Each structure stands twice: as C-alpha cells, then as structure tokens.
Amino acid sequence: METRLLRTDREVGIIGYGAYIPRYRLPATEVARIWTGGEGETPVTEKAVAGPDEDVVTISIEAARNALARAGNVDPALIRAVWVGSESHPYAVKPTSTILAEAIGATPYVQAGDWEFACKAGTEALQAAIGFVGSGMGRYALAVGADTAQARPGDALEYTAASGGAAYLVGPAEEALAVVEGSLSYVTDTPDFWRRAYQHYPSHGGRFTGEPAYFKHIAEAARALMEALGTTPADYDYAVFHQPNVKFPQTVARQLGFKPEQIGAGLLADRIGNTYAGSSLIGLTAILDGARPDQRILLVSFGSGAGSDAISLRTTEAIRERQGRAPATQDYIARRTVIDYGLYVRFRGKLRV
Amino acid sequence: MRDVAVIGIGQTKVGEHWEKDLRHLALEALQAAMRDAEVERVDALYVGNMLSGELTGQEHLGALVADFAGLRGVEAVKVEAACGSGAAALRLGYVAVAGGLADVVLAVGVEKMTDATGPEATSALAMAADADHEVAHGLTFVALNALLMRRYMYEYGYKKEDFAPFTVNAHANGMNNPYAMFHTKVTPEAYAKARMIADPINLLDSSPVADGAAAVVLAPADWVRGSGKPVVRIAASAVATDAVALHDRRDPLALEGAALSAWRAYGQAGIRPEEVDLFELHDAFSIMAALSLEAAGFARRGEGVRLALDGEITLRGRIPIATMGGLKARGHPVGATGVYQVVEVVQQLRGEAGANQVPDARVGMAQNIGGSGATVITHILIRET
Amino acid sequence: MGLPSKNWRLRNQRYRLVGEICEKCGTPIFPPRDVCPECEGPAQTPYVFSGRGEVYSYSTVYHPPAEFERYAPYTVALVRLEEGPMLTAQLTDVAPEEVYIGMPVEMVTRQLQTEGDEGVIAYGYKFRPLIR
Numbered sequence: 067m068e069t070r071l072l073r074t075d076r077e078v079g080i081i082g083y084g085a086y087i088p089r090y091r092l093p094a095t096e097v098a099r100i101w102t103g104g105e106g107e108t109p110v111t112e113k114a115v116a117g118p119d120e121d122v123v124t125i126s127i128e129a130a131r132n133a134l135a136r137a138g139n140v141d142p143a144l145i146r147a148v149w150v151g152s153e154s155h156p157y158a159v160k161p162t163s164t165i166l167a168e169a170i171g172a173t174p175y176v177q178a179g180d181w182e183f184a185c186k187a188g189t190e191a192l193q194a195a196i197g198f199v200g201s202g203m204g205r206y207a208l209a210v211g212a213d214t215a216q217a218r219p220g221d222a223l224e225y226t227a228a229s230g231g232a233a234y235l236v237g238p239a240e241e242a243l244a245v246v247e248g249s250l251s252y253v254t255d256t257p258d259f260w261r262r263a264y265q266h267y268p269s270h271g272g273r274f275t276g277e278p279a280y281f282k283h284i285a286e287a288a289r290a291l292m293e294a295l296g297t298t299p300a301d302y303d304y305a306v307f308h309q310p311n312v313k314f315p316q317t318v319a320r321q322l323g324f325k326p327e328q329i330g331a332g333l334l335a336d337r338i339g340n341t342y343a344g345s346s347l348i349g350l351t352a353i354l355d356g357a358r359p360d361q362r363i364l365l366v367s368f369g370s371g372a373g374s375d376a377i378s379l380r381t382t383e384a385i386r387e388r389q390g391r392a393p394a395t396q397d398y399i400a401r402r403t404v405i406d407y408g409l410y411v412r413f414r415g416k417l418r419v
Numbered sequence: 420m421r422d423v424a425v426i427g428i429g430q431t432k433v434g435e436h437w438e439k440d441l442r443h444l445a446l447e448a449l450q451a452a453m454r455d456a457e458v459e460r461v462d463a464l465y466v467g468n469m470l471s472g473e474l475t476g477q478e479h480l481g482a483l484v485a486d487f488a489g490l491r492g493v494e495a496v497k498v499e500a501a502c503g504s505g506a507a508a509l510r511l512g513y514v515a516v517a518g519g520l521a522d523v524v525l526a527v528g529v530e531k532m533t534d535a536t537g538p539e540a541t542s543a544l545a546m547a548a549d550a551d552h553e554v555a556h557g558l559t560f561v562a563l564n565a566l567l568m569r570r571y572m573y574e575y576g577y578k579k580e581d582f583a584p585f586t587v588n589a590h591a592n593g594m595n596n597p598y599a600m601f602h603t604k605v606t607p608e609a610y611a612k613a614r615m616i617a618d619p620i621n622l623l624d625s626s627p628v629a630d631g632a633a634a635v636v637l638a639p640a641d642w643v644r645g646s647g648k649p650v651v652r653i654a655a656s657a658v659a660t661d662a663v664a665l666h667d668r669r670d671p672l673a674l675e676g677a678a679l680s681a682w683r684a685y686g687q688a689g690i691r692p693e694e695v696d697l698f699e700l701h702d703a704f705s706i707m708a709a710l711s712l713e714a715a716g717f718a719r720r721g722e723g724v725r726l727a728l729d730g731e732i733t734l735r736g737r738i739p740i741a742t743m744g745g746l747k748a749r750g751h752p753v754g755a756t757g758v759y760q761v762v763e764v765v766q767q768l769r770g771e772a773g774a775n776q777v778p779d780a781r782v783g784m785a786q787n788i789g790g791s792g793a794t795v796i797t798h799i800l801i802r803e804t
Numbered sequence: 805m806g807l808p809s810k811n812w813r814l815r816n817q818r819y820r821l822v823g824e825i826c827e828k829c830g831t832p833i834f835p836p837r838d839v840c841p842e843c844e845g846p847a848q849t850p851y852v853f854s855g856r857g858e859v860y861s862y863s864t865v866y867h868p869p870a871e872f873e874r875y876a877p878y879t880v881a882l883v884r885l886e887e888g889p890m891l892t893a894q895l896t897d898v899a900p901e902e903v904y905i906g907m908p909v910e911m912v913t914r915q916l917q918t919e920g921d922e923g924v925i926a927y928g929y930k931f932r933p934l935i936r
Contacts, residue, residue, distance in 0.1 A: 089897045118875050119896055119914040123927060127819075127913045156925055165927065169819040169913055393935040401935060403899070542869035551814060552835045553892045555916060555928070557865060557872045562880050565863030570882075573861070573905050618864045618900065666882055666890040667841065671861075 071248045071294045072193060074200020079242020080379070081140060081206065082235040082388065084132020085351035086125050087338055087398035090115040094225045096407045101220040109225050109311035113339025115405065116214045116229035118413050121156040125212040125344075127169045129233035132392035133208065134170060136243070137235045142171040145235070146204025147195060148178045151187025151343045152231075153261070153268075154214045155180055166210065177204075184259055185308055186369020187211060188232070188343035193375050195236040196246055206237045213342035218267035219416060226311055228339030230398075232347035243385040244354065244363070246377060248295045252287035253373030260371065270370070276314075279372050284308065284318050287374035288366045295378055299323040303361040306332030306349035308368035310340045331356055337399055343369075352395040359383045423516045423653045424643050425800065427456025427636035428762040433600040433750030435533045436630040441468075441475055442487045445529040448632035448755075449488050452525065456636035462521035464488070464495040467508030467528035468754035471497075473543040474535045484527065494521075501547035502703065503789030504528065505633070505757025506796035512637045513656045513798075522638060528758035529632035540628050544753070547790040549664035561625060561704070563665055563791045565617040568706035571672055572619065575721035579619050582705040583610040584727035586623045589702060589741040592734065593748025595774040600629050600750030624705040626745075631752035633759040644803070649769045654782075655687035655799035663793040677714035677788060680795035684784070685716075688799040692716035695799070696780040697767055698738055699760035701788035702745045711786060712738070715797075739777050742767060757787030761798055768802040807919050811926045816850075818928035821911055823889065825851035834889040855911030857885040857931065864900040871917050879903055883931050897932040908934050 092115050094108030116125070134140065148167040155162045163178035177198075181191045188211010195207035212231025217223035239245045258279035261268040271279070284307055292298060299305070305324045307315040312335050319329045332349030341348055346367040353363055363379045411417050429451025431444055439447070445466065453459065464485050472478040481495035500507040505528030512524040532540055544560045545553075553563065571577065586605050593599035605623060613621040640652050661676030662668050669675065685691060692715060700715070702708035709723030717738045718726040731737040743749055743763040746756060764783035766772045772780075781804075786797045816822040823834030826847040831840055833847055840847040862881040865872070872878070879895040881903070895903060896914055909931035916928040 117897060119894075119916075119930065121915060121925070123925075124912070124914050165819075168815055169927075171820060397936045401897075536870075537867065538870035538873065541867060542871065545869055549892075551810075554869075555926070556880065556893050556930075557868060557875065557878055557916070558880050558892055559865055559867065559869060561867070562863045562865050566861040566880070566882050569863060570861035570905070615864075616867050618866075620863070664835075664892065666892045671882070 069294055070250050070290050072197060072250055074197060075202060076200055077239035077245060078196050078199045078236055079239045079245040080234050081237040081241050081243065082133040082135070082137030083232065083351050083354055084129045084136060084392050085232045085348050085395040085398060086129040086132065087114045087230040087348065088116045088120055089401055089403050090117055090405050090413065091402050092405055092407070092410045096410070097225050100407045109313070110339050111336050113226055113228035114230050114341065115410055115413055120229065121214055122150065122152045122154050122212045122231070123156055123162050123165045125214070125229065125231040126150050126162060126166045126210045126233065129210060129212065129231045130166055130170050130208060133233040133235045135392040136388040138388070138391070140206060140235065145172040145206045145208050146176055147198050147207035148172055148176055149181055149191035149194060149208065150210045150212065151181035151183065151191040152211070152213050153182060153184055153187060153342055154216065183373065184369040184371055185342045185345055186367045186373055186375060188347045189365070189367035189375035189377065192234055192236070192347070193249055193251060193377070195234070196249060199236045199238070206235055209234050209236060211343035211347040213344055215340065215342045216267055216414065223270065226335070226340040228341045230338060230341035230348055231344040232351045242382055243388050244379040244381045247380055248291060249375065249377040250287065250291050250294065251373060251375045252283055252290060256372035258370050258372055279370065280310070280314055280368050281318055281321070283372055283374040284366045284368050285321055287376040288322050288364065291376040291378060297378065301362055302328060302364045304331055304353045304357065305329050305364040306346050306353060307366050308346045309333060309335035309349060312336045334399065348395060354385065355389055355394040355396065357381045357385060359385055420517045421519060422640035423513050423637050424640040425635050425651045425653065425761065425765050426638045426643055427452040427458065428765050429455055430598050430633040430759060430762050431631050432598045433629045433631035433752055439630070441471055441477060441529060441531040442483055444531060444630060444632040445484045445527050446488050448529070448634040449525060449527045452634035452636050458523055458636060461490065461493060461523045461525045461636065463512070463515055464490060464493055464525045464527070465508035465511045466495065466497045467505035467526065467758060468497055468530060469499055469501055469504045470530060470532065470543050470753065473546065474540065475531050500794045501789035502753045503757055503787045503794040503796050504754035505759070506785070506787030506798065507757065507794070509635060509758060509761060509798065510656050510658055510796055513653055516637050516639060524637045525634060526637065526758060527632060527634040528755035530752035530754040531630050532628045532752060533630050552664050559617060561617040561620055564704040564706055565620040566665060567671060567710065567791070568619050568704070571706055571709065574672065577724050580607060580611050581724050581728060582624065583607040584732065585702060585705040585708045586610050586747060588727070588733050589745040589747035592742055592775050593744025596743040596749060599744040599748050600627055601744070601748045620704055626703045626747050626751035629750035629752045631750060631755045631759070633755050633762045635758060635761055650803040651765050651768050652801050652803055653798060654801040655684035655797065657683035657687060657797045659683060659795050661793050663790055665791055672710065674710040674714040674792045676792050676795040677711055677786065680797040681715035681786065684797040684799050688801065690782060690799065695738065695782050695784045697742050697764070697777045697783050698740050699742065699764055699783070699785040700740050701786055702741055702747050703751055707788065708740065715786065734775060734777055742772065742775050742777060757796060760785035760787060761800070764800050768800055807926060808924045811924065819913055821853040821855055821929060823851050823853055825849050832887040832889060834885060834891055853885055853887055857883045857909055859903060859905055859907040859909060860884045860890060861905060862895065862903050881931065883909060894930045895932060896930040902933070910934055
C-alpha cells in the first residue's frame with residue numbers, strides 16, 4: 067500500500083522555535099458578566115488578548131525572532147521560505163510574510179506566502195516547510211502560526227478566541243533540536259466554522275463542531291500517523307492537540323489512549339484560550355521548553371473546514387543548549403495583565419469610533 | 420553696519436478671534452505699529468508665521484499681507500522657523516536695515532490657530548519636531564517638553580510643585596496686560612491640581628493655543644536720534660541652531676542652542692548677563708523657562724527652578740521674566756510670539772509697561788525658541804538716553 | 805499622506821534598528837544620518853543595534869495627535885541604546901506607573917500607526933520591559 071505519510075527526500079527537523087503570547091488577559095468571568103449575568107460554566111479561565119498595537123504581523127515577528135535566537139547563528143539570508151498561517155492577517159490583500167521576512171532580515175531571495183485554513187493554517191505552513199526543506203529546495207524555511215482571533219460579542223467563542231503565535235525554523239536533521247519522524251494531513255469538506263468575505267466575525271456549526279469535525283479529524287489523523295510509523299500512544303512522551311477549549315483535547319487524548327500526563331505540558335487553553343493557528347503550535351513550544359533529548363512528541367492540529375495535520379517529532383541532544391536562548395512559553399504566560407470587558411472591546415476594535 | 424532702532428510697535432490682543440482671520444490679525448498689528456512709528460510706507464515686509472498652511476490652508480503670506488495692508492508692490496516674504504518664526508522675521512528685518520539694503524522695514528508675526536480642533540493643532544505643532552524619528556512615534560510637542568521636565572526633576576531632585584512659581588508669576592503679570600489672553604490669577608494650589616497633559620506637564624505648565632499678531636517697525640537708529648522720542652536700539656540679534664530631535668542633542672538638558680544664541684548676543688551687545696534688566700524668555704512650558712534661564716547665564720545648571728522659588732523672576736526680582744504674562748499668560752500664537760516678546764521689551768524700555776513696569780529698565784532681552792530648542796533667536800534691546 | 809513610501813524608505817531602521825557606524829571614529833549612529841555627529845565624516849556603513857537599552861526619560865501622552873488617538877494614553881520615552889545613541893520611541897506592554905528612569909528595555913516591532921481602515925499599517929520599533 068502506498069504510504070499516507072508526506073515523505074521527504076531527506077531528513078528534516080526543527081532548528082529553532084519561538085512563542086509569543088500578548089500580555090493582556092480577559093477572564094472568562096468578564097464575558098459571562100456581560101452576556102449571561104455571570105451564570106454558567108466557562109470553557110477556560112482566561113484568554114490572551116493582543117494590545118492595541120499588536121496584530122498577526124507583530125506577533126509573528128516576535129515569535130520568529132525567538133525561533134532565530136534559539137537556532138543560534140543561522141544567517142537569515144539563508145532562509146528560502148517565510149510562511150505565515152493565520153485567519154486574521156491584518157491585510158486582506160498584502161502578505162504578512164513579506165513584512166515578517168523584512169523584519170528578520172530574510173529578504174529578498176526568499177519565497178514568501180500567507181496560508182489560510184482556520185486553526186490549521188500554522189501547521190499547514192509548518193508541513194509545507196518540512197516538504198520544502200525535505201525536497202532540498204532550501205536549507206531553511208520559517209513557518210509561523212499566529213492569530214488575533216475575533217468572535218462575535220456574546221458568542222460562545224468569545225470566551226476563548228485569543229491572540230498568540232509560534233514560529234518554527236525548519237532545516238536539515240543534523241542541525242535539528244527535534245527531528246521530524248513523519249507527518250500526514252487528513253482533510254474533508256466539513257463546514258463546522260467559516261467566515262465569509264468582508265465579515266468581521268466567524269460563524270460556526272455549534273454542536274456539529276464536535277463529533278464529525280474536531281474529534282473525527284484529529285483521531286483519524288493521529289491513528290493514521292501512528293499506524294504508518296508503527297508507534298502507539300505509549301511510545302510518546304508528549305502529545306499536543308488543537309485546543310479550542312480545555313475539554314476537547316482532554317477527550318480526544320483519552321479516546322486515543324493518551325494519559326493526562328502526556329498532554330499536560332502542552333495544554334495551555336485554560337490560561338491563554340484558543341490562539342487558533344497558534345494553538346497546537348504554542349502547545350508544542352511549551353513542550354519543547356521542557357523536553358529532554360530523545361523524547362518523542364505527537365502534534366495534531368485541527369482547522370475547520372476541515373482537516374488535521376499530524377506530526378511526529380523526536381528531540382535531539384541539541385535541544386538542551388537551545389531552550390534557554392529565548393523567553394520560554396511560560397515566561398509569556400506568567401507575564402499577565404488582566405483587563406475588563408470594556409478595555410477588551412476597545413483593544414480589539416469592537417468599538418467603532 | 421548701521422545701528423537699528425525699533426521705531427514702532429503694535430499688537431492685537433491674544434485670544435480666540437472668531438471674527439478675524441489671519442490677514443486681518445496681521446493688518447491690525449501692522450497698522451498699529453506703523454501709526455506708532457508715524458510712517459506710511461516701508462521698504463520691506465517680513466511675515467513670521469509657522470502654521471498658516473497647515474491650519475488655515477493659506478501660504479504665500481508675504482504677498483497676501485502686503486496686499487491687504489495696502490503695501491502692494493513692496494518686498495515681502497514669509498519666514499518660518501517653527502515657534503521661532505516671529506523673531507526670525509525680525510532678524511531678517513534687522514539684517515536688511517543694518518546692512519543698508521532697506522531703511523524702513525516692517526516685521527510682523529501672525530498666527531491663527533483656533534479654527535483647528537485640539538488634535539489638529541497638536542498634530543500641526545508637532546511639525547516643529549523630527550517627523551520621522553519623533554512625531555512618527557506619537558510624540559507631541561508637550562511630550563517632548565515632558566521628557567525634558569521629567570529628566571530635569573530626576574537629575575536635580577525637584578518636585579512637581581517646585582515649578583509653580585513660573586506659572587504664578589506669568590499669570591500675575593498677565594493680569595495687567597490688556598493684550599494678554601488670560602487675566603486670571605493662578606495659585607500654587609491651583610497649579611498642583613491642574614489636569615495632566617503629558618505627565619509631568621499639566622495644563623498650567625503649558626502655554627495656550629491662541630490667535631494673535633504683533634508687529635514692529637525698524638529703521639536706522641540715526642533717524643530717530645535727537646527726535647525727542649525714546650530711542651530703543653537693537654544691540655544684538657543672534658540666531659543659533661541645535662539638533663531638531665531631542666535624542667540627537669549631546670546633552671538634552673543643556674539647551675546648547677539657547678546658550679550659543681544668548682552668548683553670541685551678549686558679545687554683540689558688549690554686555691554681561693548681570694546687566695540685563697528684564698528677560699522675555701520662551702516659557703512655552705515651565706521647563707523651558709528654567710532651561711532658558713540656565714542657558715542664558717542667569718542661573719547655574721539645575722538652578723533655574725531654584726531662581727524662581729527664590730522669587731528672583733518677578734518684576735522686583737533679580738531677573739524679571741514674562742513681564743507682560745509671557746507665553747503662558749499673554750498666550751502663544753506660535754509664529755507671532757517672537758514679535759510679541761520684542762514689543763513687550765520695547766514697552767518696558769520706553770517706560771510704557773504700566774503696573775508691570777520694571778523700574779529703570781534700560782537693557783531688555785528677548786529669546787524666541789523654535790522647536791524644543793533647535794532654533795534660538797536672541798535679541799537685546801537697549802534704551803539710549 | 806505619503807505614508808506607504810515614507811515608511812518603506814525607513815523600513816530597515818524601523819523594523820530592525822539598522823543604523824550606521826562611522827568607519828573613521830567608530831561611533832555607532834542611530835537614527836542613521838549618513839554623517840557622523842562626532843567627527844563629521846561620512847558614515848554610511850550599516851550597523852544593526854541589539855535593541856537593548858534603558859529609559860533616559862519618559863512621559864505619558866493623554867492628548868495625542870489625531871493619528872494616535874486609537875492608542876492613547878500611551879507612554880513615550882527617550883531610550884539610551886546600550887551601544888550609545890539615544891532614540892525616541894513609545895514604550896509598550898507597560899503601565900505608566902511601572903516606568904522609571906534607568907529601566908532596562910528591549911526593542912519590539914509593533915504598529916506605529918494605521919492610515920484609517922483603508923490605508924497602510926506602519927510598523928516600527930517600540931520598547932518594553934525585559935520579558936525575563
């Protein structure tokens with residue numbers, strides 16, 4: 067049988083990684099206070115909110131600088147692709163990726179492009195970067211997943227739609243802090259979440275988002291990858307799944323046979339919310355911050371529309387010296403200023419003046 | 420070089436002139452100055468103005484003002500040096516008369532600011548700073564001065580309320596100037612409670628946005644000597660520059676342009692700071708008053724505020740400043756201010772300052788500053804006996 | 805007004821703190837000016853600054869120009885870069901009462917201003933307290 071894996075011609079890995087999470091936090095109780103009179107359970111404790119001068123470009127730049135700092139002395143001029151996946155690019159037309167490429171000094175001989183696939187856009191860029199480097203088109207490629215997610219005021223998504231991002235510098239396996247063991251992608255046309263052109267806020271399929279969308283795609287992608295690689299959940303030290311809330315990734319992990327301690331390090335939704343294209347990728351930066359050499363990590367993203375990318379990684383000796391070269395994911399999570407709903411509305415441009 | 424005298428002065432009240440536009444403000448001041456000088460024609464007209472294009476959509480003020488003043492045909496140009504535009508126009512008039520290129524010259528400073536909204540005026544005034552490296556980062560003119568004030572307080576250990584005497588003095592003097600914008604006393608308590616504009620600068624540290632025009636007529640001093648009229652001679656006229664951006668200055672608190680300008684002027688006039696009887700300085704903000712006093716040699720470094728606290732800046736003090744209200748209480752119609760300052764020095768030297776008369780004033784100095792200290796123009800005037 | 809071309813021209817200094825160094829006397833220069841402020845010789849060799857520095861002075865703007873109303877109140881500062889030059893920038897991710905003279909700060913790239921809803925977004929350097 068032809069493999070379902072997305073195979074590369076040579077071994078590739080992650081050379082550097084970096085996260086960025088904005089400073090502001092909106093407690094879920096604030097959303098509840100305004101829209102439900104404070105009644106009912108909330109899906110997370112709080113979410114990260116971008117400040118008034120932040121957007122996907124600025125988030126990508128800082129995450130990418132952290133990735134480059136960890137990579138050490140990689141000359142940015144050797145990066146041949148800069149790709150940013152997001153559903154909240156600040157321009158409808160004009161790439162985020164060229165601004166990022168310029169800011170990190172990668173211009174002008176570099177492929178640049180923006181990717182869109184709801185919350186899967188970031189891993190999509192990462193998977194493409196793996197292929198790009200794996201085929202030998204370039205020595206290094208930079209992939210970013212970042213969002214400043216917007217939700218209609220009062221919508222269930224408003225508790226969780228958050229801001230943040232992560233960047234990965236992909237390169238040859240011999241320079242990697244984590245080697246890619248294999249990856250695959252699993253997509254169908256499942257309309258559980260969408261945003262039409264010129265609309266500010268997305269719409270979603272409510273309960274439909276659960277079983278046929280999130281759970282089906284993540285589970286199928288994870289099982290197919292493990293089957294192709296001949297691994298089982300017990301072979302993994304860590305797993306990270308897309309986290310639109312706290313319950314979904316916990317549930318899908320249980321369904322697949324992962325234990326809570328395998329997903330604990332990467333499960334951040336309770337404290338930062340759902341950073342969409344950044345969600346599973348920031349979970350992975352948090353895991354890498356604490357991982358030891360020769361540990362195995364499974365990452366499965368999910369994006370509405372719908373699809374999942376699954377990637378299996380194994381850390382190398384190089385991870386030790388690179389972890390400390392840039393701020394850790396938890397440093398950003400600890401940097402925290404709580405805002406109320408009024409300031410949130412102003413920061414996120416929900417107030418038209 | 421010929422000695423140059425101020426033979427006529429004129430000014431409009433500073434304030435909100437809803438009924439008057441730019442050209443009529445200029446006309447009012449200019450006609451008053453010509454009447455005072457008893458002249459009907461001039462050889463040249465220099466118009467000091469900073470913001471007419473930005474705030475009123477009108478440039479080309481030289482020809483416009485000349486035309487509406489009934490001086491069609493005369494040599495006339497606009498002069499711009501940010502808030503120093505007024506004194507810059509006067510300086511060009513001085514050069515023309517001293518050099519013998521013209522005999523009777525009119526210098527008028529005019530600004531019409533109140534048609535603009537607050538944020539529009541804030542944006543326009545910021546054009547005096549470095550557009551790419553200060554203004555593009557959200558700096559306002561007030562903020563630039565606030566950066567200076569904060570650092571000054573830090574380096575010399577002053578408290579916010581220590582700056583109150585500058586405002587209290589300016590408003591006390593403005594009470595008796597019919598041309599001043601404000602006729603309200605300010606107490607140290609009111610100063611302490613004033614609304615913050617850009618921390619630590621509050622509303623009462625700041626000079627107001629205003630409309631106004633002032634004019635002087637210059638002529639060779641020999642023309643008026645022996646006429647029986649008081650002869651007020653321009654004993655020095657000096658321009659100096661510094662980096663436009665604060666961050667580019669060698670020492671932001673030193674106001675090197677102001678020092679250079681003042682000491683050049685002392686050299687030209689052949690006097691020392693101690694001989695100056697009054698100093699119309701550029702108190703656009705309280706901190707500017709302190710730094711100017713230091714740069715011009717009236718206080719040592721870090722002691723400008725001390726001088727004010729000691730009461731030495733009042734009409735009876737060692738160096739009276741803002742004797743007719745200064746920029747703070749008379750008002751600061753930016754491009755007109757430098758001419759107002761000289762008009763007020765002439766009033767003092769002629770003995771026409773009324774209740775604000777500095778006794779036996781013989782030597783008066785005016786210093787007009789463009790930007791946060793990048794163009795500084797100092798004039799020293801001496802009454803001949 | 806002319807924002808796209810103006811920002812584009814300044815992109816290296818705005819995005820990456822690319823200044824200059826005087827080949828003759830070794831003075832690092834920011835913002836770049838092509839002439840050394842110390843020895844007045846030509847200085848056009850690019851020099852990338854580290855982005856670390858400390859607050860020389862600061863103020864909070866409560867009454868911004870029209871283009872910056874969206875971000876108000878915001879804190880501005882004179883920042884002394886560790887290489888020597890001083891620059892003017894906004895401080896971000898910090899409450900006004902947390903700022904002090906001498907505070908160590910680092911460069912980040914943020915929105916400087918936007919030309920309404922339809923125009924370009926200008927990005928450039930701001931400074932913030934160290935993350936760690």
